Amino acid sequence: MAEQEVPPLIRSKPMNGGDGPHSYSKNSYYQRGAIEATKKMINEAVKEKFDLENTYFNTSKTIQIADLGCSTGPNTFFTVENIIEAIILKYQDEDISTSSKNLEFQVFFNDHADNDFNTLFRTLSSPPKYFAAGVPGSFYLRLFPQSSIHFAHTSYAVHWLSKVPREVIDENSSAYNKDSIQCSGFNIEVAKAYASQFKNDLNNFLNVRAQELVPGGLMVIIISVLLDGVLMAKSTIGMCYDFLGSCLKDMANLVRNYNP
């Protein structure tokens, strides 16, 4: 059984639920672009690397797929359909009829327990094209039984760290991130603290996935990156965050100096 300690500072920040104008569901077109762009890469990866000869494939009649950090949709549905399409193509290329094999797909949609799974479930396609399940929990911990997932996917999610590094919020630390709502990269101690946290988180992520993936399976990780030497504060998104941070500080100062 999965008896793991949940680190005390893990605080999930769920995407906005529902499907209203401020929901993630209606504000994730950029992320959808990435899904379209990676479709071809997923096809190629499945074609080259998915090992149908492996015992975990040829003894099982079910292919299990996980989308880690799925949010409320609909992007996760497009992703999953692309993956299933790629796997069916692979079977066809190897001249195996999926219907003669009675092949079935089970898809696990994972996100934090306070993600809006209700919206996710209500917007699943009907009739269902696969067996769907929601899996609540941090993807930095074990989520699935050993050797049970054939294809793991995560898109725009592993940049969400498991926690804010302690030193960044400690006023007495040289890594105290006093003037910024993000890691802009100007304070090298802050950058180091975040880099160390990311390294630690990604290490955990890879370790638990290694236990969950079947031998011969596949994992695709899509994540925003910066070229070496480029500061976050010099990127478009970094500038937006700094601008937003500056507005927030102005608003906080207004309240602090408010004297009716």
Next chain:
Amino acid sequence: MAEQEVPPLIRSKPMNGGDGPHSYSKNSYYQRGAIEATKKMINEAVKEKFDLENTYFNTSKTIQIADLGCSTGPNTFFTVENIIEAIILKYQDEDISTSSKNLEFQVFFNDHADNDFNTLFRTLSSPPKYFAAGVPGSFYLRLFPQSSIHFAHTSYAVHWLSKVPREVIDENSSAYNKDSIQCSGFNIEVAKAYASQFKNDLNNFLNVRAQELVPGGLMVIIISVLLDGVLMAKSTIGMCYDFLGSCLKDMANLVRNYNP
């Protein structure tokens, strides 16, 4: 893949979500009593019938459990813990150490897509004792891949039919249930319509479960029944429903005759 037509009249009636004073979570003590009462029966059934020698058990390191019609908890959690306890006991009885076998449990909580899964997920035990997943959908259709569930459980759920029989709401039918909010049993045509719907639904339920359960697995169905010849209207709960129905009719008549 599970391409099943969803019958047009299926309308789910979810239990009240959340954990407020009117929630199912706070109003299901009676159902909990049933769980306590059946604990010993589940232990005995697992001891006698669970077939650990079967290939689906001795080649798998994961036992998969499903609770069908789980609602929002907490009853489903008690049930699942009882089942896991019974299975571990069975392994001990057969002198197989579950830890040496690296045995893991994966639990699927199923209910309609408009069940409040968010509340269910937020009240899961932490740290988790098993790998949890929510599965949205009607249990009268396929929910899981073929031969994937070792233990299926359903408690106080299969009396929720997939739909109201057409003839019961058809004014021109002899089975029109004009004077009652329930099937009280007084009108034999109404009783027959409901009995026929139940037979049809249970038949579907058993057929799809037969595909999903592993050979040597186990299913426990807990359901309210009436002794042969006893009318629903003569049972305690039937009297309550008739009383409630009579109040609703009085209220409707008050509104109909309202003349300000």
